[in-house]
Amino acid sequence: MLFLLDNGAHSIKVGHDHEPSVFQNAIVRSKGDKETYYGHEIPLCRDRSSLHYRLPCEKGYVVDWDAQKAIWDGMFLQLLKADVSESSVLITEPYFNLPQIQRIYDQFVFEEYGFQSYYRCTPASLIPHGSLFTAPHKTPEGDAPSPPECMLVVDSGFSFTHVVPLISGSIVWNAVKRIDIGGKLLTNHLKELVSYRQWNMMDQTYIMDDVKEACCYVSTVFKADMELSRVERSRNPIILQYLLPDFSLNRPGELLGPNQVVKDASWQILEMNNERFTVPELLFTPSDIGLEQVGLAQAIAHSISLLPEELHGMFWGNIGLIGGNTKFPGFVPRLMSELRSLASVDYEIAIYQSPDPITEAYRSAHQFVTSSPSVYAQRYAVTREDYFEIGSDMTRKRWKGPYSDVPLRVDSRFKE
Amino acid sequence: MAPRRSQPVRQAQASSKPLDPALIARRAKKHLDELERSNCTEVDVDPDQADGTAESSGRRGRGAARQTLISDKRPSVHPNKKSTMNIRTALLYKKNLATLIEESGILNLPSSTPSYLSAVVPPPKEPPRLFCSVCGYWGKYKCMKCALPFCSHGCEVNHEETQCEKRVVY
Numbered sequence: 001m002l003f004l005l006d007n008g009a010h011s012i013k014v015g016h017d018h019e020p021s022v023f024q025n026a027i028v029r030s031k032g033d034k035e036t037y038y039g040h041e042i043p044l045c046r047d048r049s050s051l052h053y054r055l056p057c058e059k060g061y062v063v064d065w066d067a068q069k070a071i072w073d074g075m076f077l078q079l080l081k082a083d084v085s086e087s088s089v090l091i092t093e094p095y096f097n098l099p100q101i102q103r104i105y106d107q108f109v110f111e112e113y114g115f116q117s118y119y120r121c122t123p124a125s126l127i128p129h130g131s132l133f134t135a136p137h138k139t140p141e142g143d144a145p146s147p148p149e150c151m152l153v154v155d156s157g158f159s160f161t162h163v164v165p166l167i168s169g170s171i172v173w174n175a176v177k178r179i180d181i182g183g184k185l186l187t188n189h190l191k192e193l194v195s196y197r198q199w200n201m202m203d204q205t206y207i208m209d210d211v212k213e214a215c216c217y218v219s220t221v222f223k224a225d226m227e228l229s230r231v232e233r234s235r236n237p238i239i240l241q242y243l244l245p246d247f248s249l250n251r252p253g254e255l256l257g258p259n260q261v262v263k264d265a266s267w268q269i270l271e272m273n274n275e276r277f278t279v280p281e282l283l284f285t286p287s288d289i290g291l292e293q294v295g296l297a298q299a300i301a302h303s304i305s306l307l308p309e310e311l312h313g314m315f316w317g318n319i320g321l322i323g324g325n326t327k328f329p330g331f332v333p334r335l336m337s338e339l340r341s342l343a344s345v346d347y348e349i350a351i352y353q354s355p356d357p358i359t360e361a362y363r364s365a366h367q368f369v370t371s372s373p374s375v376y377a378q379r380y381a382v383t384r385e386d387y388f389e390i391g392s393d394m395t396r397k398r399w400k401g402p403y404s405d406v407p408l409r410v411d412s413r414f415k416e
Numbered sequence: 417m418a419p420r421r422s423q424p425v426r427q428a429q430a431s432s433k434p435l436d437p438a439l440i441a442r443r444a445k446k447h448l449d450e451l452e453r454s455n456c457t458e459v460d461v462d463p464d465q466a467d468g469t470a471e472s473s474g475r476r477g478r479g480a481a482r483q484t485l486i487s488d489k490r491p492s493v494h495p496n497k498k499s500t501m502n503i504r505t506a507l508l509y510k511k512n513l514a515t516l517i518e519e520s521g522i523l524n525l526p527s528s529t530p531s532y533l534s535a536v537v538p539p540p541k542e543p544p545r546l547f548c549s550v551c552g553y554w555g556k557y558k559c560m561k562c563a564l565p566f567c568s569h570g571c572e573v574n575h576e577e578t579q580c581e582k583r584v585v586y
Contacts (some may be wrong), residue, residue: 027486038490053454058513065506069487076493084493096532098520104506111500113493162535164536173530177537188451193552202456212483230553274552289451290444363438401524402530 009057010158013362020362021263027054039071040079042101047247048206060159088117106392108343117381122363124164130364150314156325158183163303173402218330219277229274246266297338318346322360
């Protein structure tokens, strides 16, 4: 069996057919029941107040292999019930993954788990195999047209946001650009704002993630929304009320309707006003929190400016969005209006949105390995035999990452 | 007479002189680091001054061999197989990203080679917008003591009572 593992810093998307299991790439400890939950077990956790998180990734890169192994072990053994030595695996890695981290991926796949064969790549490199750019134009006969030669994938996830241009399915690494704004920072920023202004939510990552997803949006008229958020409550169209959960009563958090009254006056309500749009705004204006980086629209324009000029029009016309942050309402119209003012009038701009941007890379991977299994096996996958014969360096050579020519430093203990 | 008069004036200026931009930049940097935390109660001690007490679950690599691995306590995919030396090394010696970047050699790459370091987007040309540190509205004024912006007298009072100088601890 061929397993597909989109190993995100926030959530793991894993499976072998067209829909993945999705769960957090984390180990959480609940203060309520004093239990520890690993990865796929997290949904079993009832009391989600004051969870302590241990994340395998730091800024998107796997650094805590002890935690990652604990999550992967449970996933392969209990969730997938995989016979790993009889299976193959495709794993995603972050953009510009460091060579010595890549080597640990390889070691885990072959030395620890003993998979038959394996392919490691970035999420954006899978998108040309999927239907992000082709789905809306499906012909009545049902055969989808081939994806565009040039495309620009925006991957805005938990740790950061990348702009990734691809020509004929290959990433153009010198034009890949990163903004250090991701979902983790947005939630933490929101936590800080409401903790100062209303309730102390600094320890409530789980709840604030939900509040962020329920209430936040990208403003298309930032200045006007800012003024509206100052209007008195009865005429203020921005304010939303979120009823905070009570895990001891098994009552989940929920967004309240405009005139909805809660049953019990002692229930805690969080009011979301300008926090609703100033938080996702950071994706477009990172300097709002003192991060000296341009926003997403300018990052896209900058990336395109580094590409061959005769192709610029193709990139402007094929922008695809993946990653959880692209789900904020208003994201596409805002991006479109900013891009329009940055691109030359001669270029048409088209933005492709995924119906499920979190699993888009997974589903593309599935299409990739099922549409032409022999090409996948021969051109991409590396076998266990090859690995033990030639070693990890060959995976780097074969898969041509941005550092494939960089000599890998040998650990000091081997030097001695 | 003249020198004596200028003395207090100069002092008054000194006390209200804007904060050193380097200090403000450091505060912003510290704030950005805080926004990367997985748990807000995490104690982020300087690695050089760490006395080990703040580190519980193996946050850092060196001398980590003493700690127990959580993955060892979990059901393993191959229960009877011993992990290879490479795997044990990866599990036991956790390094933070900054160390890994340093060790990876990408710092020595020519600037034309794309890497994690070169991929970051450039800084913006426009000056940053300022927001009231209390209510989030436009921050038209800045606190004389800590340079955090505020929007109105009401927020200024709030800022002074609840916020000011709390975050000027570097």
